[in-house]
Amino acid sequence: MSYALEIENLCYAYPDGTPALHGVTLKVKKKKKTAVLGTNGSGKTTLLYHLNGTIPIQEGLVRVMECPVCKENISRIRRMVGLLFDNPDNQLFSTTVFGDIAFGPRNMGLVEEEIETRVDEVIRRVGIEDLAERPPYSLSLGQKKRAAIAGLLAMRPQIMACDEPFSGLDPAVAAQFRTILDQLKEQGRTLIYSTHDVDLAYGWADEVVVMKEGQILKSGAVDMLRDESLMKEASLQLPVLAELFKNSAYKPRTAAEASRILSGLGFKAASDGAGL
Numbered sequence: 001m002s003y004a005l006e007i008e009n010l011c012y013a014y015p016d017g018t019p020a021l022h023g024v025t026l027k028v029k030k031k032k033k034t035a036v037l038g039t040n041g042s043g044k045t046t047l048l049y050h051l052n053g054t055i056p057i058q059e060g061l062v063r064v065m066e067c068p069v070c071k072e073n074i075s076r077i078r079r080m081v082g083l084l085f086d087n088p089d090n091q092l093f094s095t096t097v098f099g100d101i102a103f104g105p106r107n108m109g110l111v112e113e114e115i116e117t118r119v120d121e122v123i124r125r126v127g128i129e130d131l132a133e134r135p136p137y138s139l140s141l142g143q144k145k146r147a148a149i150a151g152l153l154a155m156r157p158q159i160m161a162c163d164e165p166f167s168g169l170d171p172a173v174a175a176q177f178r179t180i181l182d183q184l185k186e187q188g189r190t191l192i193y194s195t196h197d198v199d200l201a202y203g204w205a206d207e208v209v210v211m212k213e214g215q216i217l218k219s220g221a222v223d224m225l226r227d228e229s230l231m232k233e234a235s236l237q238l239p240v241l242a243e244l245f246k247n248s249a250y251k252p253r254t255a256a257e258a259s260r261i262l263s264g265l266g267f268k269a270a271s272d273g274a275g276l
């Protein structure tokens with residue numbers, strides 16, 4: 001099997017000497033939704049920043065669709081991996097949303113007609129037709145996040161890496177944003193995102209990577225989040241839906257299964273299974 005991402009023994013310390021990653025080794029499957037879960041400071045952002053060369057590799061290896069991340073390959077890597085920053089202000093610079101979205105395709109050297117086609121397409125896809133002429137600074141956080149993701153999609157990356165994609169969004173806007181990301185996955189893209197939210201990871205991921213202090217404690221299918229000792233080691237709580245069934249005869253492996261059991265028992269679903 002070939003993987004979307006292969007990371008080998010990645011180590012990183014920030015210029016001030018703060019260590020952030022210690023020997024991270026990981027394979028991320030194509031066309032899956034992978035959650036990188038960990039408490040604040042566990043190294044999630046630093047790991048994601050390595051996926052498109054936002055920070056340079058100090059030690060170890062990162063391969064994207066079998067292409068090593070290094071200076072020489074950087075433009076190819078940036079086309080393959082769209083990185084959505086935690087704070088959209090870090091990726092919106094133009095005077096209009098349209099200009100921001102056009103920036104990536106223009107940088108790729110596409111002709112003006114193709115740029116416009118792409119921008120129009122992504123603007124419709126993320127539902128921001130009414131924002132195209134607005135200056136990005138005037139938008140709400142949810143609107144900024146959609147503008148930022150539109151800018152990435154205009155480059156048609158195969159992999160979307162999102163740093164805390166729902167942080168600061170209210171539940172309705174977060175749900176909208178999840179739908180956009182789900183559609184990307186349905187279209188065959190690989191999605192990797194960071195979160196400190198165990199319920200989100202349990203309900204909205206195929207695979208999970210649990211991090212602590214710059215290392216991966218465990219990675220694999222999402223049902224591992226039912227493992228109390230693993231979660232304790234990572235200083236995380238059990239997901240609510242896992243806690244609920246901990247001592248019951250039912251043994252749902254996923255949040256979706258747990259939600260189905262609850263509905264069968266006559267509980268009305270209070271959420272969509274993603275814990276939001």
Ligand SMILES: Nc1ncnc2c1ncn2[C@@H]1O[C@H](COP(=O)(O)OP(=O)(O)O)[C@@H](O)[C@H]1O
Binds near residue numbers: 014015016040041047
């Ligand atoms: N710009 C920076 N300079 C120095 N240390 C940093 C910087 N950014 C993050 N760190 C440190 O690196 C470690 C990992 O941080 P980070 O990757 O941001 O974790 P997470 O995203 O899981 O919260 C933490 O100890 C953090 O304080």
Ligand SMILES: [Mg+2]
Binds near residue numbers: 045046086163164194
């Ligand atoms: Mg972070």
